[in-house]
Amino acid sequence: MSTKTETRKEEIIRIAAKLFKQKGYSAVTMRDLAKTMGIKAASLYNHIESKQAILQDVILTIAEEFTLGMASIQNQKASSTEQLKALIQLHVRIACHNPDGLAALNSDWMHLEDKLEYYLQLRNDYEANFRHIIERGIENKEIKNVDIEVILFSMLSTLRTLYLWIPKKDRLSEDELSASLTKILIEGINT
Amino acid sequence: MSTKTETRKEEIIRIAAKLFKQKGYSAVTMRDLAKTMGIKAASLYNHIESKQAILQDVILTIAEEFTLGMASIQNQKASSTEQLKALIQLHVRIACHNPDGLAALNSDWMHLEDKLEYYLQLRNDYEANFRHIIERGIENKEIKNVDIEVILFSMLSTLRTLYLWIPKKDRLSEDELSASLTKILIEGINT
DNA sequence: GTCTATAAAAAGATAGAC
DNA sequence: GTCTATCTTTTTATAGAC
Numbered sequence: 001m002s003t004k005t006e007t008r009k010e011e012i013i014r015i016a017a018k019l020f021k022q023k024g025y026s027a028v029t030m031r032d033l034a035k036t037m038g039i040k041a042a043s044l045y046n047h048i049e050s051k052q053a054i055l056q057d058v059i060l061t062i063a064e065e066f067t068l069g070m071a072s073i074q075n076q077k078a079s080s081t082e083q084l085k086a087l088i089q090l091h092v093r094i095a096c097h098n099p100d101g102l103a104a105l106n107s108d109w110m111h112l113e114d115k116l117e118y119y120l121q122l123r124n125d126y127e128a129n130f131r132h133i134i135e136r137g138i139e140n141k142e143i144k145n146v147d148i149e150v151i152l153f154s155m156l157s158t159l160r161t162l163y164l165w166i167p168k169k170d171r172l173s174e175d176e177l178s179a180s181l182t183k184i185l186i187e188g189i190n191t
Numbered sequence: 192m193s194t195k196t197e198t199r200k201e202e203i204i205r206i207a208a209k210l211f212k213q214k215g216y217s218a219v220t221m222r223d224l225a226k227t228m229g230i231k232a233a234s235l236y237n238h239i240e241s242k243q244a245i246l247q248d249v250i251l252t253i254a255e256e257f258t259l260g261m262a263s264i265q266n267q268k269a270s271s272t273e274q275l276k277a278l279i280q281l282h283v284r285i286a287c288h289n290p291d292g293l294a295a296l297n298s299d300w301m302h303l304e305d306k307l308e309y310y311l312q313l314r315n316d317y318e319a320n321f322r323h324i325i326e327r328g329i330e331n332k333e334i335k336n337v338d339i340e341v342i343l344f345s346m347l348s349t350l351r352t353l354y355l356w357i358p359k360k361d362r363l364s365e366d367e368l369s370a371s372l373t374k375i376l377i378e379g380i381n382t
Numbered sequence: 383g384t385c386t387a388t389a390a391a392a393a394g395a396t397a398g399a400c
Numbered sequence: 401g402t403c404t405a406t407c408t409t410t411t412t413a414t415a416g417a418c
Contacts, residue, residue, distance in 0.1 A: 026217035043384045150371040157352035158345045180341040188379015234402045
């Protein structure tokens with residue numbers, strides 16, 4: 001359990017992410033959010049600046065988590081296959097700990113206003129790094145020489161959609177899920 | 192080329208789907224739609240009943256297309272592997288012909304009002320049928336005995352997200368894309 | 383920190399002229 | 401089939417009392 005008590009602002013952001021997952025950013029009103037919190041809409045503004053600021057917090061927190069995770073994996077200088085396994089673990093870990101925020105990142109990023117460009121930069125960099133790892137694997141003959149874009153797309157689609165699926169699957173632990181996904185996503189493309 | 196001329200209603204639905212893909216149903220206003228069509232918002236109502244009716248048309252048309260496709264594949268009584276290949280082709284075909292509508296189906300189904308239950312029924316039936324095909328494959332030893340829910344999730348995640356990826360990949364034909372996806376999605380799980 | 387009251391803008395939709 | 405004008409409701413956000 002966490003040692004730090006959740007602030008009201010953190011609570012608002014957590015509940016907002018949950019609602020964003022259910023209906024999407026645009027369909028969630030400040031009144032919806034306030035009602036779920038058990039207060040009036042005007043009271044929210046004592047803790048947060050705007051609805052947009054909530055979205056930025058939810059999405060950028062996770063986007064930066066992925067960026068840090070990717071940097072850490074690239075510093076390990078392991079084999080491509082090992083790096084891909086670590087990426088699967090990264091996605092599973094984040095998806096398990098914050099499925100609601102991940103949903104917003106995947107579905108509502110286009111509603112970012114000031115921070116849209118920054119988000120797109122993080123995402124493009126992440127994809128480029130992911131692609132490089134697969135490329136190295138193909139060069140090293142660790143990975144089958146199938147269309148690299150199709151491999152990348154297939155892995156990212158599965159990993160990015162984990163948040164939709166994890167809430168139903170508490171029967172699988174985080175480690176078991178990583179292991180099963182590794183079997184499916186990696187062994188199929190291994191030489 | 193099509194022999195039938197597109198009606199104004201069909202044009203509205205087509206443009207609406209395109210906007211829904213870009214911003215999501217809730218963030219698209221009737222004024223946005225009208226402006227893109229080059230008319231005023233009030234004029235839209237001469238052709239369509241409501242914003243909600245547009246969403247229903249966009250989503251249910253595709254949902255029923257998937258239902259029909261699944262029924263056709265199940266009538267073929269081919270091997271499980273062949274049926275999975277046919278399912279991949281079905282998803283690729285629909286995603287190529289109507290990526291915008293598919294985006295709405297995937298992202299905006301929760302905004303269906305009267306038709307929500309009907310949609311959920313079609314989707315649940317589709318998933319159950321998909322699962323049965325994989326199950327038969329495992330029983331027949333055509334498919335590796337990995338966690339069936341993970342196989343199902345991984346395949347559906349990739350196939351359902353095709354619409355995000357296809358617009359960038361006109362270098363790949365529909366058939367080439369089906370072939371590449373079959374290699375990645377099927378050969379990895381084959382015994 | 384939460385409330386009531388309210389401002390200001392934007393939304394879906396209709397009426398009726400052309 | 402499209403327009404202008406308008407209605408009604410809903411939205412984000414602020415002001416100021418408690």
